[in-house]
Structures are given as structure tokens and as C-alpha cells.
Amino acid sequence: MSTENDHEPVFVRSKWGTNRYVYNPRNPVGVALIVLSLLFAAGAMYSLRASSQWSEDELRDAVHRAAGTLDGSPQRKYDWTGHSDYSSLIDDAIRKTGVGPRFGARVSEVGDETHLYEIGSDDTEDVHCMTITEIPGPKTDAVSWEVHLDVSVEDHGCEEPER
Structure with missing residues (x-):
């Protein structure tokens, strides 16, 4: 049982005119990396805010x-x-x-x-x-x-x- 995104790479070249590689949202691993990156960034922002205020x-x-x-x-x-x-x-x-x-x-x-x-x-x-x-x-x-x-x-x- 083969699907279309079996052959999609995890990283693809950016279409924004740079030579950078970005996560591929058509690949399940790419989607997981996008979600994990967002969760990590949100956690880091919360941690910075919490450590900069007095209790x-x-x-x-x-x-x-x-x-x-x-x-x-x-x-x-x-x-x-x-x-x-x-x-x-x-x-x-x-x-x-x-x-x-x-x-x-x-x-x-x-x-x-x-x-x-x-x-x-x-x-x-x-x-x-x-x-x-x-x-x-x-x-x-x-x-x-x-x-x-x-x-x-x-x-x-x-x-x-x-x-």
C-alpha cells in the first residue's frame, strides 16, 4: 500500500528565493518536526517570562x-x-x-x-x-x-x- 508522500523528503529547498532547506509539510516526519519546533519555542518563551518576574x-x-x-x-x-x-x-x-x-x-x-x-x-x-x-x-x-x-x-x- 503506497501513498503519494512515501517518497516526499523530510527537507525541501525553500521556495522563498533562498538556498535554505525547510521542513516539508507533505511528509509526516516534517509535520512532526514543525509541531515540535513550535512547542519548543512556546515552552522557551514561557520559561523566559517566568524567570524574569518576582514571585x-x-x-x-x-x-x-x-x-x-x-x-x-x-x-x-x-x-x-x-x-x-x-x-x-x-x-x-x-x-x-x-x-x-x-x-x-x-x-x-x-x-x-x-x-x-x-x-x-x-x-x-x-x-x-x-x-x-x-x-x-x-x-x-x-x-x-x-x-x-x-x-x-x-x-x-x-x-x-x-x-
Whole structure:
């Protein structure tokens, strides 16, 4: 029992003016390869999308790990710097945890000189409040000293303290 497409090749030259070979839709193996290629491309696109967004658990885990890394870490302070903004330090610590995507966490300081930071992302509604307290150490020279950070995290938004 012979059919017409018993002798159809799996690959045929493209009819679009190039010398490329393409899958032959008249061959059952060619049809299977076309379907498998489409399924593979759809799976790859879904995987890329899923790995580029924060989940609530990933954000919570990254914020708590970053707080653990920063807690007790020494920082150098200088007389002329005034108020320290730790936003970039927190952002770097979150990235270094390796949890979630490498971008998209939003760190913003609440208030003027309170060292309260709200951490969230556009992908989740969760917001975490990180509090940093500076514990001053001895002055190392005429213009600088070392401070150690005491870091805590609460799993809700920050409220600016009343003055």
C-alpha cells in the first residue's frame, strides 16, 4: 500500500528565493518536526517570562537573605557625607542572594533620615520594610569612622515615624 508522500523528503529547498532547506509539510516526519519546533519555542518563551518576574516567596526570601548579609556588616562613614542612603547597598545585597530575577526589585527610602526602606517589585503586591540602625564604632582617623549595621525586616510596608 503506497501513498503519494512515501517518497516526499523530510527537507525541501525553500521556495522563498533562498538556498535554505525547510521542513516539508507533505511528509509526516516534517509535520512532526514543525509541531515540535513550535512547542519548543512556546515552552522557551514561557520559561523566559517566568524567570524574569518576582514571585512573593522569592522576594520575601531575597529580602530576608539580604538583611542577614547586611546585619553586622561594617561600613565606613565620613564627616562630610551626612545622612547615609543604603538603597544601593540593599539592592546589591538582594542581587547577590541569587534568588529571583537579577532586576526588578524596588528599594526606596521612607522619610528623610530614618533609615527605613520599603522593598517591593512591580510583579508582586508584597512590600517589606527594612530598618537599618547604625552602631558607631571608634573613629579610625580625623574624618572617618566605622559603623556596624543592625538590620531587621518586617513583612509589611513602612510607616514613617512621627516627629
